[in-house]
Amino acid sequence: MGLVIATVNMKGGVGKTTLTVNLATCLAKNHGKRVLVLDLDTQISATLSLLPPHEFAKIRREKRTLGQLLYKLIKPNSRIKRTTPEAIKSDVCEVKGLDLLPGDIDLYDEYLVSELLHNKAVNGDNCDFSDVWNGFEEQLIQSILEPVIDEYDFILLDCAPGYNLLTRSGIVASDFYLLPARPEPLSVVGIQLLQRRIAHLKESYGDDSTIKTQLLGIVFILSSGGLFDRYYKQVMQRVTGEFSPTELFDNRIPMDVNVAKAVDYFMPAVLATPNSSGSKAFAKLTEEVIQKVAHPERLSQSTPNEMSLANLE
Ligand SMILES: Nc1ncnc2c1ncn2[C@@H]1O[C@H](COP(=O)(O)OP(=O)(O)O)[C@@H](O)[C@H]1O
Ligand SMILES: [Mg+2]
Numbered sequence: 001m002g003l004v005i006a007t008v009n010m011k012g013g014v015g016k017t018t019l020t021v022n023l024a025t026c027l028a029k030n031h032g033k034r035v036l037v038l039d040l041d042t043q044i045s046a047t048l049s050l051l052p053p054h055e056f057a058k059i060r061r062e063k064r065t066l067g068q069l070l071y072k073l074i075k076p077n078s079r080i081k082r083t084t085p086e087a088i089k090s091d092v093c094e095v096k097g098l099d100l101l102p103g104d105i106d107l108y109d110e111y112l113v114s115e116l117l118h119n120k121a122v123n124g125d126n127c128d129f130s131d132v133w134n135g136f137e138e139q140l141i142q143s144i145l146e147p148v149i150d151e152y153d154f155i156l157l158d159c160a161p162g163y164n165l166l167t168r169s170g171i172v173a174s175d176f177y178l179l180p181a182r183p184e185p186l187s188v189v190g191i192q193l194l195q196r197r198i199a200h201l202k203e204s205y206g207d208d209s210t211i212k213t214q215l216l217g218i219v220f221i222l223s224s225g226g227l228f229d230r231y232y233k234q235v236m237q238r239v240t241g242e243f244s245p246t247e248l249f250d251n252r253i254p255m256d257v258n259v260a261k262a263v264d265y266f267m268p269a270v271l272a273t274p275n276s277s278g279s280k281a282f283a284k285l286t287e288e289v290i291q292k293v294a295h296p297e298r299l300s301q302s303t304p305n306e307m308s309l310a311n312l313e
Contacts, residue, residue, distance in 0.1 A: 012161035039103030067104030
């Protein structure tokens with residue numbers, strides 16, 4: 001069964017998508033893994049990092065996106081027949097084993113979800129609303145992955161910023177979550193808040209929780225040069241005090257203009273400019289990811305650091 005890794009951070013613009021697509025590409029290209037990227041963000045950045053816009057437009061016209069699969073689950077009486085394998089685009093960027101389940105600019109309608117859950121609670125055998133809610137959240141992404149999970153070694157979920165239904169459902173379906181962050185003081189608070197939310201999510205599913213997700217690690221994305229170097233050195237010292245070494249990836253990703261520019265070529269930087277500093281860092285990080293998933297027992301339990309958060313309450 002494929003390992004499911006969700007890339008999450010409630011902040012936007014921290015490098016979630018860039019990390020997801022470059023990691024996915026390195027796993028397929030450098031390590032021969034079968035990889036599926038699922039774009040859970042209506043900004044469709046992961047999709048447009050792996051496909052040119054005209055190809056996406058064609059796929060959308062053919063209704064082969066995640067949006068259709070979600071709509072089928074949210075509106076069970078609709079006539080949509082689309083299945084997960086039919087929506088997957090194989091060997092994107094001409095990399096063997098690199099597949100994409102394209103996202104969509106509309107993914108789900110909150111009103112329809114509310115209506116569905118309300119009807120289930122009123123008409124079903126189980127009228128405990130929190131059970132209905134959790135059941136739906138638990139099944140949503142899992143049921144989309146279920147038909148193809150055995151076909152892959154890795155399934156990477158590119159989550160939207162915030163903490164919406166798809167992010168939660170992705171976390172519930174995942175074995176690990178990966179947390180890209182900038183080494184800034186408020187980012188550190190953000191990481192701890194997310195860890196706390198995930199701990200609450202696990203609690204809401206009960207003690208014998210079906211949620212197995214573990215923090216795979218925090219990946220720092222660093223700007224460099226002059227004053228940044230000195231400032232980040234200070235912040236990194238604080239960061240290492242806040243988190244245990246097993247929570248942090250040794251490899252960090254430098255800010256590299258080649259990484260940002262790669263989007264113009266509709267491919268990840270590791271393909272467009274493989275020798276750039278950013279691409280080399282993604283390749284090293286991928287090796288670390290492979291080692292980490294092979295030894296989940298060495299990962300620390302992601303308990304929120306109450307000492308720091310206590311200051312907020
Ligand atoms: N290592 C990097 N070097 C240079 N630019 C980067 C790097 N990582 C991300 N970016 C750029 O930062 C912006 C936000 O990154 P993105 O991955 O879309 O963040 P998120 O998915 O968290 O919103 C994008 O323009 C992206 O190209
Ligand atoms: Mg993104």
